Amino acid sequence: xxxxxxxxxxxxxxxxxxxxxxxxxxxxxxxxxxxxxxxxxxxxxxxxxxxxxxxxxxxxxxxxxxxxxxxxxxxxxxxxxxxxxxxxxxxxxxxxxxxxxxxxxxxxxxxxxxxxxxxxxxxxxxxxxxxxxxxxxxxxxxxxxxxxxxxxxxxxxxxxxxxxxxxxxxxxxxxxxxxxxxxxxxxxxxxxxxxxxxxxxxxxxxxxxxxxxxxxxxxxxxxxxxxxx
Numbered sequence: 001x002x003x004x005x006x007x008x009x010x011x012x013x014x015x016x017x018x019x020x021x022x023x024x025x026x027x028x029x030x031x032x033x034x035x036x037x038x039x040x041x042x043x044x045x046x047x048x049x050x051x052x053x054x055x056x057x058x059x060x061x062x063x064x065x066x067x068x069x070x071x072x073x074x075x076x077x078x079x080x081x082x083x084x085x086x087x088x089x090x091x092x093x094x095x096x097x098x099x100x101x102x103x104x105x106x107x108x109x110x111x112x113x114x115x116x117x118x119x120x121x122x123x124x125x126x127x128x129x130x131x132x133x134x135x136x137x138x139x140x141x142x143x144x145x146x147x148x149x150x151x152x153x154x155x156x157x158x159x160x161x162x163x164x165x166x167x168x169x170x171x172x173x174x175x176x177x178x179x180x181x182x183x184x185x186x187x188x189x190x191x192x193x194x195x196x197x198x199x200x201x202x203x204x205x206x207x208x209x210x211x212x213x214x215x216x217x218x219x220x221x222x223x224x225x226x227x228x229x
Contacts, residue, residue: 006218006222008032009041010032012034013058014061020199021050021084024211027208028208032048041070045218045222049081049195055086055089058086059090075104075192081193083194083196085197090104092107092110095112096163106190106193107172108168109168112164113126114128114163124180126162127160130158133156134187146213155206158202159177161197173185185197196210
């Protein structure tokens with residue numbers, strides 16, 4: 001049982017900071033494979049969907065690589081599915097980035113551009129690039145038992161984005177952040193699906209807690225499976 005090392009599939013569709021995520025997994029003792037193989041993704045203990053770039057291009061590539069159905073299957077399974085940055089946005093119903101593009105539809109709601117965020121009378125730059133804080137939402141969601149476990153209210157994380165997710169149900173919103181006058185969803189949790197707009201692997205030791213928590217969850221799940229055999 002102590003020798004078990006979870007395997008994480010990092011989905012490679014040509015748009016993501018794959019090496020940084022691979023290094024983060026290694027740092028917390030996870031084996032990872034950067035892959036676009038449906039078999040590798042299906043057999044992994046967890047799947048990370050990263051992404052930096054254009055929404056429409058990302059969805060076209062996922063369809064071309066025939067990865068859409070395997071990702072939908074993972075979302076329906078007990079295995080953790082983790083979306084990062086564009087990976088979060090791809091989980092949504094649709095995006096208005098450079099046209100209208102259908103997403104994976106795992107989380108209901110659109111992806112929309114920041115609408116002229118203001119701080120006092122100053123219009124802020126879009127994209128938002130840099131550090132911002134995450135907060136527990138007003139709906140009472142708590143971080144205990146999630147990949148945000150043991151992080152503090154108001155923790156700083158690193159963001160790079162021009163678009164934000166608007167989940168239809170507030171129940172899936174795990175954290176919120178604010179850029180100027182706009183409060184937005186910065187992470188979600190729905191069953192086995194966790195996704196964040198920020199880059200935990202670029203957010204220092206506190207961001208690495210996300211990966212530590214993923215490793216802990218996978219090891220606990222494995223121990224439970226062994227006890228039930």
